[in-house]
Amino acid sequence: MKFFFVLSLLVSTVLCSYLSGLERSFAEADFKMIDLYFTIPTTEVDKLLQIVQIAENQVANGQAKNLQDFIYKEASLAIKMNGQETLFENVTFKTGGMYARSNDKVGYNIKLNEKFLGRKQIRIRPDPNDMAYMRSKISCDIANRIGLPSIQSAYARLYINNEYWGLYTVMDTIKTSWVKQTFKPAAEEVTNLIQCKYDGMTLKPGSESLCMNANEDYPDMTSFNEFVRQVSSATTIEELEKIMDVDVFLKFMAMEWLIGSFDHFLVLGHNFYFYKRESDNKWVIIEYDYDNTFGNGVSFPVYWTGKRTGASSQNNNQNNQGWNNWGGNQNNVINYSFAEWELDIPIIKTLVLDNPDRFKGIVREVLISAFNPTILGDHIDQIKQFLLPYVKEDTTPGKDGRLPGRVNKRGNPHNSSVSEFERNIEGNSNGTEGVKSWIKGKFEVACKQYNFDQSEILSESLKYTPKSFNYSSGSSNNNNNQWNTNNNNTNSNNSEGNNNNNQWNNNNNNNNNQWDNNNNNNNNQWNNNNNQWNNNNNQWNNNNNNNQWDNNNNNNNNQWNNNNNQWNNNNNQWNNNNNQNNLWNDASDCWSDVLGYSCCNGCSVVYTDKDGKWGVEHGQWCGIKQSICQANSASGQCYGATTGKYPCCQGCIVVTTDKNGRWGVENNAWCSISYSC
Template sequence: MSYLTLICIFYCLLSWVKANCDFLNAKDYVKNSNRTFNPLEGKVITIKIDMTEKNYKKLIEIAQVSSYDLYYKYNMDYDKLENFEEKVNMTTIIDGSEEKYEKINFKTGGRYGRVQDRIGFNLKLKKDKLFYNRKDLRLRPDASDYTHIRSKISADLMNRWNIHSVQETYTELYINNNYYGLYFLMDSIKPSWIKQNFDNQNQNGNDDDDVRTLYHCQSFNSNLDPINIKKCFNEKDEYLNYTEPLYNMANDLQNVTTIEELSDIFNIENFTRTIIAEYLFSSFDNYLIIGHNYHLYQSPNGIWEIIDHDYDSNFGVNLKTVLGGYISLNYTAVVEFDKYVKLDFDHWYTDERKIPIIDILYHKNKKRFISILEKMLITGFNPDELFKRIDYLSNLIEPYVRNETEINKDGIYPGRINLVGNPSNHTMEIFHSNTNYDMVDNIPGLKDFIQKKFNAVCNIYKLNKSKILLEARLYQAQMAIENKLKEIKEILVETNSKFYSSFNETLNNFIDVFETYN
């Protein structure tokens, strides 16, 4: 390629960036992330579940769980909740194209979400037909989030920062032709997910039967100490008793005092980014505060990974639970929202998490911690970029949210099958206002929360806001140019392929004519 051609391409790229500077990383926000769901970005797909009418009635019956039932009948023991689980058929519709999945496993999903009027579901596909290279999927309504965005931007940021986590997209859900409304579709941390996301060169076969060291820390206070680590369980039933690696890790942690020693046990880069993400999201429902909703995985090289999931309580959802004193934070007095959103990291973990993890990754290596924090602000968590992303997602899902505000022929809102569950009805006005700056039912406006959190973090850790926003802008431009270069490369490859194909065809025709003539 000549220098003149390179100069022309570079000039065109600069002109394109200048012309599109207000729209950088909106639709292409996660394009550079390692996600199998990237082709679904910017779309709301359709999923239809079909089962017998008898099973559908059974589903509705089992779905009836109230908060009173959970607290007083089951004593907050989620394992006592009855689950619906049956084989069903699923149809996906993407860009008008239908794909059928037969006899998949369909199960009620979630824990506290079971007391909402809209509930979640888990899907397990057959090994011979996956959905975008995923076998295990989850459908979640995030009934407590009036914006329908918090979980999505949380997962997107985790993907962008290359933190081990799930990926999410949007779908409309139908069950037996009954409209259930807008749902999040996400993959699930299972052995199949591990096989697809980690380079397991020492593991044989295409199946996930050899993933033996994936542990789910689901119960409250699943701490990394020899006692509470026993609350975590192996994700494969046949390996439930295979706990030796997990327990050995917890024992070894008790003797760790330096970051070098910790790096012999954990992937400290991923662990640091994970706890910073929880802090930025004000997430109390993962590792740092409640101590659950995460997985631990020991890779073949012996190093452990922490994998967060479940983001429906991020950015101030269920705030009244925290401010009411039901969730224990590292401060002595209950605070109001403005103080809550401005807390420093010193107050964003419970004491059980301090030694050795927080002590090493934060207190003993604060300069490193702040450096990573600053980079995460530049590459994602800043109002200039996030607000564009929020506006983009809000416009994308608005028609589908509107459909949820319309009562169906049975006199109820779509998908509200748990008639004794906590109501999640809301108006379009609430959708718009809570997406922006207005607090609704003790849930702060999403943009308001992000702006205050960003300002507070910069003030606490003496970071230059103007410099961060400028570097963020440069980062966005860099990503936009990389995306455009990839598009140009794809076009050139396709063009060359077509040219050579056409040339070869013409050459072969010429040879045929020549041979016939001779």
């Protein structure tokens, strides 16, 4: 205790700022509020208010990319900061975001004719699901401090025609102009900046179709397509080192895991760019959009159910209990090892699971340089103190009874408060892990998994001098904590892929982290006798069953039945009316079979040709089943119904919300909240 007290004291007195010493054009806005005063004709504002009326069902199933944007290119803007005012004319003001457009508070993109904070293009985002108001900010700051090519963040208040529209997070925008300012290529045009904003980009063959050239004047994708082909054929790190910046990639992967981001490469496969650096012709990954982090959006581990992962360690946080030990509040995802978090992506196997020592060293570097409760705790406290009066303002209703800037009346409402703001920072609130509690819990998980000494990490952290990413050479120019640091005594037996405690099903191994090993008495499994669904009509049954969902002898009304992979044909089944086969797998309805492609499980259309509509799943092309998708589209009752995986809820009680919509629990099973609620 004495050590940690002295450590905290040192941080408060020695560490002036978490971001000090870094080359950041946003530095002048640190702990300062930016006030954006737009002047826009009333007729245009009326048009804006009409266009932003977006309901949740309008962004489901990939429809977000078809939404109409509001754009006005002749706005006047006065930016006030730190007692100074700067005027801009002919400013472009445009709606921004994709899935977030179904929220009541909308994000916007701003294009200036002169630089502000070193940038001509910035984004302001409300992050309405983040009641801590700082997940995007903290994530950007971590990426900056690690020494990654990354965006920056600050805060702004938006005013339109002198009317207050609320508090926003400001970030710079990754565009070709951003590349010109940072990487400084000699070429006049940037033609190899590729944006991957649609779900499913894994660098597997076919997934390149989910990305696009960020330069609309040069839409050619030949170079990037060849890169994906090379990645797919590579079997060693050495081969990948020749075509991509592996260190930057691994740092981003370590960061994704530590901050709990499911909204980037490892899980959903979007919200990142690849840029082919001119100096060495290597591809560099650059990530953006960080609101779904630090436990936000993972109230139930829906993204990992197909992988059947279990938590890799004992619960480090008292809040994480319930739901068969997946955690009533955070469902144990905080305890996932890196191998459990990522979704079996081939390049991750090559770079991490087959080469654990290098990744272990990078995790250690990230913990020392940026991600630990000591240095982040102080930084978070400063941001909290700075934001408090502005959060009070943003959560105070106006004369019309609505909160500021909540202009989308058809969107999902997000009512926050100062108390929710504080709870979302310090601890658990309404099933979402607090920012600080996530950092503490994940830090402990990482140290335990890789056998790091926590005191040693924290001590080295105080001596660490951060360096910004060197855009010309491709490094952070920091030799203090390289992955092969002398202090990193890597033991591959404790690393990913070689740890008997972190595998799925070691033969007859009474492993703490496998699903259904016989005689497994660990509390962190689905079917533990003390943590199973009750023995009535709605349990997941495992009576002496080795590694499968259910025993054929289970006759419950809501069990997952091994016969034909369907819910049994009783009161609460998925496939009613004696449907012996899942409709999605009916080969007779799969028109693309004759062309050599299986049919999709979902209804998200990526491409249409003379044969029909096509989607991409698991990195492969698949045919859209019109008989199913048209029926689901016509019904339009809820997102779950359109996937065929979840029923619509009978009621409207929301348990959690993610990018696919709102979710409830009825009869001890997840259901999708109807759009009408």
